[in-house]
Amino acid sequence: MFNRFQLAKKYLQYFISASNGKGHGIHSPFVFDFVKHVLNDKASYHCYQTIEQKRKVLLQDESIIDVEDFGAGSSIFKTDKRVVKDIAASSLKPKKYGQLLYRMVQYYKPESIVELGTSFGITSAYLASGNEHSVLNTCEGSSSIASIAKQNFNELRLKNVQIIEGNFANTLRPLLSKLKTVDFAFIDGNHRQEPTINYFQQLLEHSAKSAILVFDDIHWSNEMEAAWKLIKQHPQVTLTIDLFFIGIVLINPDFKNKQQFTIRY
Numbered sequence: 001m002f003n004r005f006q007l008a009k010k011y012l013q014y015f016i017s018a019s020n021g022k023g024h025g026i027h028s029p030f031v032f033d034f035v036k037h038v039l040n041d042k043a044s045y046h047c048y049q050t051i052e053q054k055r056k057v058l059l060q061d062e063s064i065i066d067v068e069d070f071g072a073g074s075s076i077f078k079t080d081k082r083v084v085k086d087i088a089a090s091s092l093k094p095k096k097y098g099q100l101l102y103r104m105v106q107y108y109k110p111e112s113i114v115e116l117g118t119s120f121g122i123t124s125a126y127l128a129s130g131n132e133h134s135v136l137n138t139c140e141g142s143s144s145i146a147s148i149a150k151q152n153f154n155e156l157r158l159k160n161v162q163i164i165e166g167n168f169a170n171t172l173r174p175l176l177s178k179l180k181t182v183d184f185a186f187i188d189g190n191h192r193q194e195p196t197i198n199y200f201q202q203l204l205e206h207s208a209k210s211a212i213l214v215f216d217d218i219h220w221s222n223e224m225e226a227a228w229k230l231i232k233q234h235p236q237v238t239l240t241i242d243l244f245f246i247g248i249v250l251i252n253p254d255f256k257n258k259q260q261f262t263i264r265y
């Protein structure tokens with residue numbers, strides 16, 4: 001993981017080199033359309049407020065829960081006592097990105113969505129709210145965290161979310177076999193090179209003809225930058241958009257030339 005100074009330096013480099021999304025240098029109808037209708041959509045949708053209210057409650061929750069740590073790989077690393085509000089403060093994606101996920105689902109209307117890394121269900125809630133006809137399968141390893149997410153889904157009256165508990169190493173393959181194809185995925189757990197590439201390959205095997213994969217924290221560490229580089233180079237990846245804190249991957253064999261974009265967000 002990069003320290004604050006390294007990350008700030010990287011962010012500055014990104015900010016200077018990224019396109020401002022105003023059309024100059026964007027020679028792709030897909031990206032032009034994405035920037036105009038999704039990235040720069042400044043409307044305030046109804047669910048934003050209700051989901052952010054849930055985040056607020058989590059950020060004030062002083063309950064202590066036992067959390068399994070999957071940091072060491074395929075087996076549970078250790079179990080720690082953690083305060084809910086501390087997990088909420090450190091591991092949930094900021095609203096700017098949750099709301100972008102919402103708008104992507106609203107605009108592209110994927111039928112089958114997979115999320116790796118539910119945590120308390122904040123990004124899951126944004127994904128599930130984007131289109132009531134989409135079905136979200138979200139995976140979480142820690143049972144105590146998953147039970148808080150389930151409670152949040154019930155309170156938000158989300159009917160199109162299914163939570164799958166267990167280590168991704170054991171749950172992803174059977175889930176993908178059951179789903180057959182995936183139209184959209186958000187990968188936000190186990191930020192290391194090998195597992196990230198492994199999840200990418202599994203998702204690729206089950207991706208619909210046209211699919212969108214969103215990877216979290218692509219510049220968080222050397223390992224994640226290496227994983228992002230490999231993903232961008234993959235022959236089935238037709239277009240990528242680097243927004244610094246997330247990376248968007250488009251799989252679509254109808255796009256003949258590989259294109260890579262870095263856009264300021």
Ligand SMILES: C[S@@+](CC[C@H](N)C(=O)[O-])C[C@H]1O[C@@H](n2cnc3c(N)ncnc32)[C@H](O)[C@@H]1O
Pocket residue numbers: 068070071073091092093094116117118119120121122123124139140141142145166167168169188189190
């Ligand atoms: C960064 S949090 C997800 C945050 C959530 N997407 C949000 O922004 O609202 C990552 C979650 O993935 C889970 N996780 C990490 N590695 C895992 C693994 N190998 N198997 C199952 N769950 C895992 C952690 O328990 C944690 O709750």
